[in-house]
Amino acid sequence: MADAGLTVGATAGRVGVTVRALHHWDEVGLVSPSLRTTAGYRLYTDADVQRLERVVAYRDLGLGLDAIRAVLDDTSTGIGAALREQRVQLAGQIDDLRLLDERLERMAEAHERGILLSDEEQAATFGPDWDARRTGQARVLWGESPQWAQFAERSASRTREQWRALAGAMSALERDLGDALDRGVVPGSPEADALVERHREVFSHFFPLTRRMQVCLGRMYESDPGFAAHYDGVRAGLASWFRRCVDASARAQGIDPDTATWQ
Known part of the structure; x- marks a missing residue:
């Protein structure tokens, strides 16, 4: 894989997301394939897949794409602080859901x-x-x-x-x-x-x-x-x-x- 790379479809299957999600993340510059074939097809390297796996992990925790980008790219942003902020937002959502449940x-x-x-x-x-x-x-x-x-x-x-x-x-x-x-x-x-x-x-x-x-x-x-x-x-x-x-x-x-x- 490190030599040949993975196609978009194969990468989607590897990390457990849709091809559409990969295209969107590519469009917004969150994760883009690093290689191309001679025919112009895009390929994901091992490093690309590792970054995608991190994106999926933080997405599953509820972070938005901008917050994920900050966690992965901005070395001045503490991951712990970002996750604690997400917990604060989640606490508010839990309170709202509890009120909705009561209603x-x-x-x-x-x-x-x-x-x-x-x-x-x-x-x-x-x-x-x-x-x-x-x-x-x-x-x-x-x-x-x-x-x-x-x-x-x-x-x-x-x-x-x-x-x-x-x-x-x-x-x-x-x-x-x-x-x-x-x-x-x-x-x-x-x-x-x-x-x-x-x-x-x-x-x-x-x-x-x-x-x-x-x-x-x-x-x-x-x-x-x-x-x-x-x-x-x-x-x-x-x-x-x-x-x-x-x-x-x-x-x-x-x-x-x-x-x-x-x-």
Whole structure:
């Protein structure tokens, strides 16, 4: 080999890299073949291969080509110092990967559980009447929908304090709906429309709620025994009244509530 040299292909096989990598390292002046055949083909000498092996060793440690060049060519650069600098950079990457891993774990749990709070934390956050099984039931019903995915994606980064604030906003809205019903607010009136819009804005913290989706929710509040019991527990007849308010607001926006679908 010392006399004849190795072709590019043979050298690539010897050091375990691609021919393309050798061409690139040649182009950037990191390692170039020292010999040529009479036909003009480039050949790597034994010294060239030894340098390539060092390049591969430092590349596998994560050094970039400029850092490798400095280690191999600049006698003023201490190899130990260069490697320690690489360790500092690697430590930062490890921290970033650890944070990414934690975020991925929370996202996976959010898709599986919905709310990333323990049963005790949920009771403390949402009140003693809250049933922690609700999110599990919701996942069974809507776990394949885009809205569940959006709910999970937002839930993954939501803190307990943010859940508490959102629960407070929902409770305040329900109280105001009950008060409006007591005062005889008429569906379709400006005050009723404002409450409907407020409901849509608050609910959109879970996933984007269109007006047509809101119509579907209004129907469910009235027809589903669990939802009807909840809203009628706030005020008798609230579920039906709110459904009429949502329908009237939808009509004002050019939406027929009788034909509206979940979109």
